Amino acid sequence: MSSHFTRRDFVADSTKLALGAMIVPRHVLGATPLRRAPSDTLNFAVVGFGGMGMSNAEELVNAGENLVAVCDVDPGYVERQLAGRVRPNREGVVSQAALKLRDAWTKAAKYADFREMLDKQRDIEAIVIATPDHLHAPVAVAAMRAGKHVYVQKPLTYSVYEARLLARVAGETKVATQMGNQGHSREGTRRIHDWINAGVIGAVREVHVWTDRPQRYWAQGIPGPTQIPAPQAAAATPSAPPPNPSALPPAPPSWNVGTVNRAILNAMAANPRTLPQGLNWDLFLGPAAADIPYHPAYHPFSWRGWVPFGVSAIGDMGAHLMDQAYWSLGLTLPTSVISHSTPWGGPAANPASYPLAMTTKYEFAARGSKPPVTLYWYDGGLSPMLLADVPAPSGDGGGAIFVGEKGYITHQTYGDNPKVFPAALAAEAENVARTFPRVETGHEVNWAQACKGETTASCPFDYAAPLTEVMLLGIVALRAGQNKRIEYDAANMTVTNVPEANQYLTREYRAGWAL
Numbered sequence: 001m002s003s004h005f006t007r008r009d010f011v012a013d014s015t016k017l018a019l020g021a022m023i024v025p026r027h028v029l030g031a032t033p034l035r036r037a038p039s040d041t042l043n044f045a046v047v048g049f050g051g052m053g054m055s056n057a058e059e060l061v062n063a064g065e066n067l068v069a070v071c072d073v074d075p076g077y078v079e080r081q082l083a084g085r086v087r088p089n090r091e092g093v094v095s096q097a098a099l100k101l102r103d104a105w106t107k108a109a110k111y112a113d114f115r116e117m118l119d120k121q122r123d124i125e126a127i128v129i130a131t132p133d134h135l136h137a138p139v140a141v142a143a144m145r146a147g148k149h150v151y152v153q154k155p156l157t158y159s160v161y162e163a164r165l166l167a168r169v170a171g172e173t174k175v176a177t178q179m180g181n182q183g184h185s186r187e188g189t190r191r192i193h194d195w196i197n198a199g200v201i202g203a204v205r206e207v208h209v210w211t212d213r214p215q216r217y218w219a220q221g222i223p224g225p226t227q228i229p230a231p232q233a234a235a236a237t238p239s240a241p242p243p244n245p246s247a248l249p250p251a252p253p254s255w256n257v258g259t260v261n262r263a264i265l266n267a268m269a270a271n272p273r274t275l276p277q278g279l280n281w282d283l284f285l286g287p288a289a290a291d292i293p294y295h296p297a298y299h300p301f302s303w304r305g306w307v308p309f310g311v312s313a314i315g316d317m318g319a320h321l322m323d324q325a326y327w328s329l330g331l332t333l334p335t336s337v338i339s340h341s342t343p344w345g346g347p348a349a350n351p352a353s354y355p356l357a358m359t360t361k362y363e364f365a366a367r368g369s370k371p372p373v374t375l376y377w378y379d380g381g382l383s384p385m386l387l388a389d390v391p392a393p394s395g396d397g398g399g400a401i402f403v404g405e406k407g408y409i410t411h412q413t414y415g416d417n418p419k420v421f422p423a424a425l426a427a428e429a430e431n432v433a434r435t436f437p438r439v440e441t442g443h444e445v446n447w448a449q450a451c452k453g454e455t456t457a458s459c460p461f462d463y464a465a466p467l468t469e470v471m472l473l474g475i476v477a478l479r480a481g482q483n484k485r486i487e488y489d490a491a492n493m494t495v496t497n498v499p500e501a502n503q504y505l506t507r508e509y510r511a512g513w514a515l
Contacts, residue, residue: 042448044126045069047114047139049105050078050300052153052180053130054085058101059444060128067104069121071111073280077300112280114139118146126451128444129153130180132303133310135286137162137515144173149451151444153180154319155311156461156468160476161506164493165515167465178447178457179464181319183414185439185446189324192402192409192418196328198432200425201404205371207325208386210378211413212397213313214356220305220312220380222345223261224352225268225295271296287513305345305353311475312354313379317413318471319464321398322375324415326467329373333466333490334362339478342380356380360474377474390421479504 042065046053049072061067072078082105085098111117117124126149129139137157143150144166156179157163170177183189196204214220253259273295275281281294288308292298297306304310325331339360345353357380364373376384386392386401393399393412402409407425411418420429439446439458450457477486480501487497495501509515 040064041066042126042451043068043123044128044448045071045108045117045121045124046128046130047071047117048129048131048135048153050074050081051130053128054078054081054101056128056130056151056153056180056444057104058085058097059442060448061101061104062097063441063445063448065448067101067108068123069109069111069117070105071114071117073112073283074276074278074299075110075112076276076278113283115142118142118148124148126150126176126448132284133315134158134288134308137166138287138513140166141169141515144169144175144177147173147175149176149447151178151180151447152464154464154468155315155471156319156464157472158311159504159506160469160472160493162515163465163468163472167461170461176447176450176457177461177464178443178450179319179459179461179468180443181323181414181459181464181467182443183320183416184323184327184459185441185443186414186416187438188411188418189327189415190436190438191434192324192411192415193328193436194432194434195409195418195420195429196402197435200407200420200429200432201402201409202406203371204325204329204402204404205373206403207329207373207375207400208378208384208403209318209321209325209375209400210383210398211313211317211321212381213317213379214305214354215381216397218302218305219297220345220354221342221356222264222353224306224346225273225297226290226292226352268295268297285510287507287509287515289508289510307351307353310354311472312358314358314360314377314471314474317379317398318377318474319467320413321400322377322471323467324400324411324418325373325375325402326470327463329364330367330370331364331373331375331470332367333364333469334375334473334488335365335490336363336485336487337361337473337477338483338485339474340483341478354475355478357382358474358478360477362470362473391419393417393419476501476504 044060044065045068046057049057049070057067082102086094086102088094109121127143129136129143129150129152131139133155136152140150140152157166195201273293275294284299285292290308292308298309304316305312337360339358341355341358344351344355359382360377362375364375366372378384383392384401390401390408390410393410396413398413400411408421409418410421420426441449443458446455446458449455473488476495477484480486480495480498484498486495486501489496493505
């Protein structure tokens with residue numbers, strides 16, 4: 001898994017890929033998808049089965065595909081999740097789809113290390129990757145180089161460098177690829193594409209995108225378990241003086257930020273750190289450079305808010321919410337990015353968790369006759385100060401607004417429930433033809449069909465990689481400094497005005513895991 005080329009070689013060799021194939025995706029141009037002899041079923045494996053991987057597998061199994069192997073570092077958690085999935089609902093009904101999944105899982109070969117699976121399991125044709133973010137690229141690169149088609153959950157990668165690498169390897173190996181932003185295959189996203197390209201709201205120069213995450217889902221902006229001070233022996237308590245009836249009661253503690261952080265750390269210290277039976281923590285760490293001890297605050301699920309493992313709310317939801325604007329407006333890579341946020345969790349020089357809330361401003365250059373676009377991202381419950389005549393989409397904690405010369409388009413997460421304002425334009429929008437091809441299956445099944453040469457994948461890596469790069473540049477700008485505008489030379493994958501920010505385009509890898 002060692003690198004065979006330097007970052008400088010990579011940038012020099014891949015400029016055409018980055019700004020050619022990335023800017024004009026293959027599926028937009030209608031290129032012929034990968035062809036192989038059609039078969040009735042696709043033999044697939046899943047790496048990371050306890051969360052979204054289980055949902056992805058259920059879609060594929062119930063579409064008739066064949067689950068041949070499951071790889072997960074925590075088999076006990078997988079079994080608990082699967083047991084919950086087949087539990088009767090309030091009406092006493094058991095999901096038949098879940099039962100079919102359980103049967104497929106029971107028959108599948110089981111592994112903890114994806115490298116062992118790739119080496120031993122010769123019947124695998126395609127792999128779903130649904131691990132924590134920091135493991136996406138190592139698994140995907142190994143799978144593609146082994147000739148396997150890959151479906152990778154969003155965000156595609158942990159770093160900008162990795163996004164470019166995955167696009168490059170996908171092009172070299174010519175396997176079918178898909179990122180797990182399922183909204184790209186839904187009707188709402190494609191309807192927005194129709195409206196924008198029909199000019200319903202006129203030229204668009206501004207887009208606002210937001211999500212309420214991480215609130216209600218996972219913690220951020222807090223110190224981490226690795227920052228818990230070593231326990232100290234309690235000091236001897238001196239003999240208390242006799243009570244003084246006239247003395248005032250002791251003052252309550254001042255609940256400032258320091259007190260709150262100490263309370264958090266004390267609670268984490270009191271939480272059992274015994275490694276769950278069967279959990280392979282070394283494989284969970286994977287490429288993470290630091291030797292981080294196990295703590296239940298990291299696994300399962302809550303890993304997303306911790307800097308070594310996830311890329312915050314923008315990584316979780318950016319692909320579901322920026323996708324519609326990025327695609328329909330034909331955006332490329334930004335020329336500049338600026339971010340600001342609430343405080344990071346833990347020491348500023350080496351934060352443990354991402355800020356509770358952040359805002360990012362992206363500047364995109366004009367594309368031919370299309371004007372420049374400014375895109376704003378908000379998370380942690382922040383949202384734009386909406387105009388009074390633009391009702392905000394509601395219902396799922398996130399949304400977006402396109403600001404056009406003649407009107408507005410709004411949508412919910414995944415591009416769902418798109419609407420046009422004002423009413424006169426909405427009536428016009430209803431008459432716009434559905435010109436862009438629709439995906440008649442689910443996102444996962446679309447990929448499976450692409451693996452078998454029956455169609456083109458909805459969101460292949462030559463599109464998903466630059467979308468992911470945009471998302472991750474928001475984090476790069478935040479790491480560069482609060483409200484510090486970075487200027488980005490996309491052709492050379494370089495921040496030109498803040499040289500120290502370039503270190504955040506990639507990351508340090510643990511020995512044996514470098515890409």
